[in-house]
Amino acid sequence: MNKALVTAMVLIAVIFLAGQxxxxxxxxxxxKLHRDVCMQCHKSRGAADRLQLNARTKAQWSEFFQSGPTSAHQPVWQKLSTEQLGDLEFYFQKYAKDDKQLLGCG
Ligand code: HEC
Structure with missing residues (x-):
């Protein structure tokens, strides 16, 4: 195999894996889930306070999503798939306390 072909194959593999x-x-x-699901309760004058995404660090949000629902959240979590909870965790981490600092705009 020539070098160019190998390079092209590696590139394709990298692009594919990054996409995955x-x-x-x-x-x-x-x-969207935060807006549609969480904010049903977490809103001003709702059943719970508005959520402050930057009140916790990424690690703290991970712990929150990995440790299972609190009793108030039992029925909410039941309607969400593992994938959806992962999407939520990813979104919350994006706005976590320590993420902003990493970007230099905290
Ligand atoms: C059915 C109403 C309801 C929905 C929907 C709901 N929550 Fe809550 N949540 C509550 C209540 C009530 C509390 C306060 C009592 C407690 O901690 O269990 C709370 C507390 C919290 C807290 C701890 C308090 C804080 O500000 O740090 C977090 C974090 C949280 N919710 C995240 C979420 C997320 C994420 C979702 C969406 C996936 C969600 N909640 C959806 C009712 C709800």
Missing amino acids: AMAAADWRKGK
Whole structure:
């Protein structure tokens, strides 16, 4: 095999894998779920306070989503798939306390 062909194949593999990784969790879907699902309660004068995404670090949001629902959230979580919870986690992490600092605009 010549070098150019190998390089092309590696490039295709990298592009394919990067695409897969991005498809795994989609913050845009998470954003929509936050608006459509979470904000049914988490809104001004709602059943719960508005959520402050930057009140927690990425690690704290991971813990929140990985540790299962609190009793108030049991019926909410039941309607969400593992994939949807992953999208939510990804979106919340995007606006977490420490993510903004990494971008230099916190
Ligand atoms: C049925 C109403 C309801 C829905 C829908 C709901 N929550 Fe809540 N949530 C509550 C209540 C009530 C509390 C306060 C009591 C508690 O902590 O369990 C709360 C508390 C929280 C807290 C802790 C308080 C804080 O501000 O840090 C977080 C985080 C949270 N919710 C995230 C979510 C997320 C994410 C979703 C969407 C996937 C969601 N909630 C959807 C009712 C709801």
